[in-house]
Amino acid sequence: MHRSLLLFVFGIFLLLSASAQDMAGKANRFIQLLTKEQQAQTLYPFDTGERYHFSYVPRDDRKGISVNELSDVQRKALFALLTTTLSGETVKKVNDIMQLDLVLKELEHRQDNDHYRDPGKYFVTIFGVPSAHTIWGWRFEGHHVAFNFSADKNELVAGTPGFLGANPAIVLEGPLKDKQVLKAETEQAFDLLRSLSPEELQKTLIAASAPAEIITGASRQAMIAHPAGIRYSELSPAHQQQLLALISLYVHRFTKLFADNMLKDIQKAGMDSLWFTWAGSTEHALGKPCYYRIQGPTLIIEYDNTQNNANHIHTVVRDLKNDFGGDMLLEHYKAAHR
Structure with a gap:
């Protein structure tokens, strides 16, 4: 099963982005392929509290249907x-x-029948009725992957919280030796850090030790009350461009249209309101824990590499207006169903 799972995913990853209307069509195609019993596992109302569940660690109690339970066509x-x-x-x-x-x-050294580590233990849950005329959403979640999507009619309103992690960050042995899934997120940040002037670096570094985890964690509301580090306006023009490129890397995890809308929100809120923060080691090496953050009025991006001898990365994008679709979207949904 694991080999076939790898092959079919690899064969489709180059598909282009699509509108929320396409998303609704693809969601309904997926639902139609499920049995009645599978649909009962997968489908929830939009206004359920379950929609706000967010977790990126191995669990056995996730709601929805797992990749393991799907046929090749359903996958x-x-x-x-x-x-x-x-x-x-x-x-x-x-x-x-x-x-x-x-x-x-x-x-x-886990046994074959031990499924604590399992590439099929990733779950999909659909909230509401997918269509180009409704408010609905869906979630894809498992160990080190967690995305929450919300749509209003033909518009993708939210794709966050959006979490990706990697353990090992660098595979040290075996057939996948030297594999680095989040290599760009690491190297672009270190490139920026190494390019800073002494004055810029002094402002950017806030602590000699990195926090043990991303600060926003799996909280319902992402909140870091006091921005720290260096402001966008305090960076040289060249370093501003490097910071924007790093932001773009994270935002373009999503389809281009949605990413472009997020970038417009960042710009509208004011570039001088962006902060770049670093804690921990400034040396790019195994065993050197580090953390960085980009924070502004509309988003928080976090990167943490501290666990497992600093070979275990957590990254997250939080949209401070529209996480889980935002409160306003839920109000619109409730008003439409009164």
């Missing part, structure tokens, strides 16, 4: 749905992260 339909919200490169990263569970299973 292809699921990943076709994923390509309507995430870029082709991100879908490939999702697949690679799923396969890292097999690496961990080997490293931890």
